[in-house]
Amino acid sequence: MSAADNSQGITPMLAEIREGIAQGRVPARIFNDQEIFDLERRKLFGKAWCFLAHESEIPRPGDYVTRSIADNSIIVARDEHGNICAHLNMCRHRGNMMCKSEMGNASHFRCSYHGWVYKNSGELVGVPYFKEGYDTRLDRKQWGLVEVRTESYAGLVFGTLDPQAPSLDEYLGGFQFYLDIYLKQGLGGSEVHGPPDHWVAETDWKICAENFSGDGYHTPVAHQFGFHLGYFPSSGATHSEGWAVHIPGKGHSIGLGHTPGMPPFFGYPDDLVEQMHESLSPQQLEVFSKTRTAVGSVFPNLSFLIQPFSLVPGEPGVRFCTMRLWHPLGPGRMEMWSWCLVPKGASDEYKEEAYKAYTLAFGQAGTFEQDDFENWTKVTRAAGGSLAQGLEFPYVMGLDRPPLEDWPGPGHAVSPYVTDTNFRNLWGTWADYLARED
Amino acid sequence: MPLQAPGIDREVRESVRDFLYRESLALDERRFRDWLAAFADDARYEIPVRVTREKLAEWELSPTSRIFDDTKETLEVRVRRLETDFAWSEQPPSRTRHFVTNILVDATDHPDEFLVRSNCLVYRSRGEETAPSIFSAQRRDLLRRDGGSWLIVHRWAALDQAVVNAHNMSIFI
Numbered sequence: 133m134s135a136a137d138n139s140q141g142i143t144p145m146l147a148e149i150r151e152g153i154a155q156g157r158v159p160a161r162i163f164n165d166q167e168i169f170d171l172e173r174r175k176l177f178g179k180a181w182c183f184l185a186h187e188s189e190i191p192r193p194g195d196y197v198t199r200s201i202a203d204n205s206i207i208v209a210r211d212e213h214g215n216i217c218a219h220l221n222m223c224r225h226r227g228n229m230m231c232k233s234e235m236g237n238a239s240h241f242r243c244s245y246h247g248w249v250y251k252n253s254g255e256l257v258g259v260p261y262f263k264e265g266y267d268t269r270l271d272r273k274q275w276g277l278v279e280v281r282t283e284s285y286a287g288l289v290f291g292t293l294d295p296q297a298p299s300l301d302e303y304l305g306g307f308q309f310y311l312d313i314y315l316k317q318g319l320g321g322s323e324v325h326g327p328p329d330h331w332v333a334e335t336d337w338k339i340c341a342e343n344f345s346g347d348g349y350h351t352p353v354a355h356q357f358g359f360h361l362g363y364f365p366s367s368g369a370t371h372s373e374g375w376a377v378h379i380p381g382k383g384h385s386i387g388l389g390h391t392p393g394m395p396p397f398f399g400y401p402d403d404l405v406e407q408m409h410e411s412l413s414p415q416q417l418e419v420f421s422k423t424r425t426a427v428g429s430v431f432p433n434l435s436f437l438i439q440p441f442s443l444v445p446g447e448p449g450v451r452f453c454t455m456r457l458w459h460p461l462g463p464g465r466m467e468m469w470s471w472c473l474v475p476k477g478a479s480d481e482y483k484e485e486a487y488k489a490y491t492l493a494f495g496q497a498g499t500f501e502q503d504d505f506e507n508w509t510k511v512t513r514a515a516g517g518s519l520a521q522g523l524e525f526p527y528v529m530g531l532d533r534p535p536l537e538d539w540p541g542p543g544h545a546v547s548p549y550v551t552d553t554n555f556r557n558l559w560g561t562w563a564d565y566l567a568r569e570d
Numbered sequence: 571m572p573l574q575a576p577g578i579d580r581e582v583r584e585s586v587r588d589f590l591y592r593e594s595l596a597l598d599e600r601r602f603r604d605w606l607a608a609f610a611d612d613a614r615y616e617i618p619v620r621v622t623r624e625k626l627a628e629w630e631l632s633p634t635s636r637i638f639d640d641t642k643e644t645l646e647v648r649v650r651r652l653e654t655d656f657a658w659s660e661q662p663p664s665r666t667r668h669f670v671t672n673i674l675v676d677a678t679d680h681p682d683e684f685l686v687r688s689n690c691l692v693y694r695s696r697g698e699e700t701a702p703s704i705f706s707a708q709r710r711d712l713l714r715r716d717g718g719s720w721l722i723v724h725r726w727a728a729l730d731q732a733v734v735n736a737h738n739m740s741i742f743i
Binding site: 497 | 617622623624627633634636637638639643644650651654656657660732734736737738740
């Protein structure tokens with residue numbers, strides 16, 4: 133494409149990309165491209181429901197955390213009435229950032245520039261020299277913090293910058309069935325173990341979101357040490373077993389790995405398994421009792437993973453659950469946010485044990501995590517190369533495979549777990565967003 | 571902590587300092603087995619998550635979140651992993667240099683155990699990257715006298731960055 137074509141916009145290229153995705157081809161350049169990133173910022177992160185926080189991060193009135201949707205800093209707070217609300221982290225007077233810490237507790241936010249004061253629910257309540265300076269010209273009701281629409285599911289607070297966006301329920305479109313494996317581990321639900329760790333990486337957020345949409349294919353190679361030393365209860369021979377499910381047109385997907393011969397719900401303590409028989413539906417129990425690994429993504433950039441980890445090869449070990457946000461910073465650059473979710477009703481001993489397994493496997497020093505980012509940064513770098521601009525990748529695995537007819541859950545399910553089926557849906561949804569009219 | 575602390579035997583101070591330098595050398599020369607041998611069987615190795623907070627907040631090093639949260643057994647897992655051909659994040663390996671300064675030795679309730687504070691700056695270079703990762707940390711080690719040498723009973727290292735500018739932590743502090 134010449135420079136002249138570029139100046140006419142990226143629309144013709146998007147049409148080609150969409151056609152290619154339907155046939156199982158994805159262009160390499162999307163993983164490191166300024167124009168694509170600019171479109172994502174506006175048409176994808178400006179329209180989708182984006183994860184903000186877990187309710188357990190702000191349990192008391194006044195608790196807040198600062199998060200982002202694309203390049204917008206957002207304050208997520210629990211107000212004095214216990215309601216969760218989100219506002220742009222920007223004073224309405226001259227635009228200074230209101231909260232500069234990651235988390236805290238405050239009934240009010242005071243701007244450090246000219247001193248405008250807002251309640252944590254966003255109302256403007258204090259304006260220095262209000263009478264002397266503004267006469268009657270400033271209507272405080274009009275100048276509260278800019279509200280970001282929020283909705284929650286099972287502890288997850290999402291926000292959208294689009295006032296016209298459909299409800300979160302509609303957006304998730306049945307994926308709640310699968311999210312429950314992470315969020316309803318027992319009757320008390322899940323909670324974060326502590327503040328997330330976060331770090332920056334020269335990686336495009338989409339590579340990671342794709343990986344967590346069920347890339348079972350990379351595991352035996354990228355994480356070969358885990359198989360080799362026996363810390364991962366699956367072998368190269370059985371690893372492809374299981375199911376891949378996505379919600380058509382929504383972009384959400386999950387890979388459910390299965391290891392034959394393992395007891396149901398292996399790696400969870402008995403009391404938790406008992407509780408899950410009440411917190412989950414019979415259909416969910418049928419699916420999840422057979423699941424070794426559940427790795428899934430809520431479109432666009434929130435992912436989850438449950439897997440067992442055992443220091444003693446051959447034993448079920450312990451289950452940990454990580455929740456991660458692939459926060460875009462620029463083309464080929466992101467900030468990783470990583471939490472450990474633990475079952476709220478579990479014993480403190482189990483929570484600690486699960487957390488330790490998480491840090492060993494999937495925190496930023498996690499032995500599995502380290503290798504993923506090593507690969508992803510190299511993919512990103514290659515995708516920015518000039519020759520890569522005209523290249524495509526094959527996404528044809530499982531292209532003509534029909535969905536399972538007797539699958540107990542919602543969505544489009546195929547077997548085995550190792551397939552590109554979820555990814556074609558992911559990229560199709562992604563391209564649909566980018567091609568939408570404003 | 572008072573600026574003038576009760577004196578510690580000069581020989582102990584010099585021996586501790588020498589030990590920390592040799593330990594750093596083992597890490598920088600990737601002699602991870604030698605390094606692991608310097609840990610007591612009941613050792614703990616932890617790096618807390620730092621959180622950017624307002625000045626009056628109760629803590630800024632998370633009481634619950636850790637980047638590393640290891641026992642000797644799990645450090646052994648990490649070292650065993652590095653000994654395989656599949657530790658891709660260290661293939662080719664990081665080049666590290668540990669700079670250890672400001673070593674302060676204090677007595678504990680136990681005559682054979684000392685609390686050792688130090689500053690640690692780790693320079694890490696990878697592949698052809700010209701920009702290194704630099705980790706600055708405060709370390710607090712509990713060292714136990716073991717015959718003529720020392721064992722690390724507890725290493726606690728707090729990074730000064732809240733958002734670490736490295737795509738992974740496949741090295742040790």
